Amino acid sequence: MKKIITFLCIGLIIFSVNAQEKTAKINFKSDTIDYGTIEKGSDGVRVFEFTNTGDAPLIVSKVTSSCGCTVPKWSKDPILPGKTGEIQVKYDTNRVNPIRKTITVISNADTPTVALKIKGEVIDSNKESVLEKKGKNVVEQ
Known part of the structure; x- marks a missing residue:
């Protein structure tokens, strides 16, 4: 009887560890x-790099953007523990803002x-800004 109880206890411990x-x-x-x-019109592609620091394969199932002007691209393959992956983000740099x-x-x-962020400013060097025009008017007066 003692052997059976000892065997069951050992089995229970092994089961709980597994x-x-x-x-x-x-x-x-x-x-x-930060862009x-x-x-305007320059390369809008940037890359977020990540590592799977866990002990199981990582699967990135969905990546979405807060706007249609930003298009994410990522691998659907599992990222094994200790390996790296990347999420490529392409911002439409024809939008001056x-x-x-x-x-x-x-x-x-x-x-x-996880929420990732991109920031920066797209400018059109061929156009004067409103502030530059106001500055010239004030100086000319």
């Missing part, structure tokens, strides 16, 4: 990319939703 779930963890090198000041957009990443990681 029952612990393995999880993927997503760790971004940076959660914000700085860029010219400040850039303030959020990219939402959904995965099977322990933190399933």
Whole structure:
């Protein structure tokens, strides 16, 4: 009887150790990319790099942007533990405006939703700004 109880206790301990779930963890090198000041029509592609620091394969299932002017692209293949991946973001630089957009990443990681940000400003050097025109008028008077 003692042998059976000892065997059941050992089996229960082994089962509880094996029952612990393995999880993927997503760790971004940076959660914000600053475009700085860029010219209209310039290259709008930037890359967010990340590493799977967990002990299970990481699957990025969906990446969305807060605006249609920003298009994300990513690999649908699982990222193995310790390996890196990337999310490519292309901003439409034909839009002359400040850039303030959020990219939402959904995965099977322990933190399933991560918000990434891009910022900067697109300028058109061929056009004068309203502030420059006002400055000239004030100086000329």
